[in-house]
Amino acid sequence: MDGASRMFAVPSKLELGGKVYNTRGRIARHFGEMERYLLSKRPDPIKIAHDSMTALADMPVMQEKILELAAKEAFRARSVTDQEIAEWMEGTDGKAFCAWLSMKEEYPEFESHEQVKQLILDDIEAGVQRWIDDGLSEPEAQEEATAEVHGKVDDAVNEASGSDLAGNSTGPSAT
Numbered sequence: 001m002d003g004a005s006r007m008f009a010v011p012s013k014l015e016l017g018g019k020v021y022n023t024r025g026r027i028a029r030h031f032g033e034m035e036r037y038l039l040s041k042r043p044d045p046i047k048i049a050h051d052s053m054t055a056l057a058d059m060p061v062m063q064e065k066i067l068e069l070a071a072k073e074a075f076r077a078r079s080v081t082d083q084e085i086a087e088w089m090e091g092t093d094g095k096a097f098c099a100w101l102s103m104k105e106e107y108p109e110f111e112s113h114e115q116v117k118q119l120i121l122d123d124i125e126a127g128v129q130r131w132i133d134d135g136l137s138e139p140e141a142q143e144e145a146t147a148e149v150h151g152k153v154d155d156a157v158n159e160a161s162g163s164d165l166a167g168n169s170t171g172p173s174a175t
Contacts, residue, residue: 011023011024011106011160012155012156012157012159012160013156014099014103014152014153014156014157015152016099016116016119016120016123016153017119017122017123021103021106021107022103022106023099023102023103023156023157023159023160024102024103024105024106024160025102025160025161025162026098026101026102026157026160026161030098030101030102031085033101034080034085034088034089034094034097034098034101035079035080035085037097037113038080038084038085038088039077039078039079039080042077044074045069045070045071045073045074045077046070046071046074048070049066049067049069049070052066053066090150092117092120092121092124092146092150093113093117095120095150095153095154096113096114096116096117096120096153097113097116097117098153098157099113099116099120099153099156099157100112100113100115100116100117101113102156102157102160102161103116120149120150120153123145123149123152124142124145124146124149125145126145127141127144127145127146127148127149128141128142128145129141130145131144131145
């Protein structure tokens with residue numbers, strides 16, 4: 001029955017901040033939401049160019065070049081590459097966004113991924129202290145705690161999806 005969990009959208013469990021949440025699998029729309037979020041974080045090259053025009057008032061050739069570059073950058077900035085999404089998903093912001101997408105329908109109190117991100121950061125902070133108490137240095141403890149919490153988030157979201165980003169089955173029958 002490999003894949004049944006994905007087909008029937010069986011939730012997975014994710015514990016954050018001492019509370020257990022259900023996570024739902026990724027759907028195509030989630031990748032669109034990721035792209036839209038990442039695009040919204042980019043600066044507007046046309047606005048930046050426009051803002052620099054006054055300082056370059058006596059340099060019309062430079063103004064023209066800047067506007068030309070800004071137009072090219074604005075065109076390029078309309079999409080996000082798979083690599084950009086994958087790299088972002090490796091960090092806390094990306095993990096929080098993925099967890100939020102998989103939780104937000106069932107938990108409308110999470111109005112943005114920033115709330116989930118804070119839970120993740122709080123769990124990392126608690127883990128750092130635990131690792132320090134076990135004898136690790138602060139940088140080592142930070143690395144261990146971050147990996148531990150990030151792994152927990154990945155496992156829950158990937159299990160709920162039935163596969164990881166590489167397409168490998170992660171459901172219970174995969175073991």
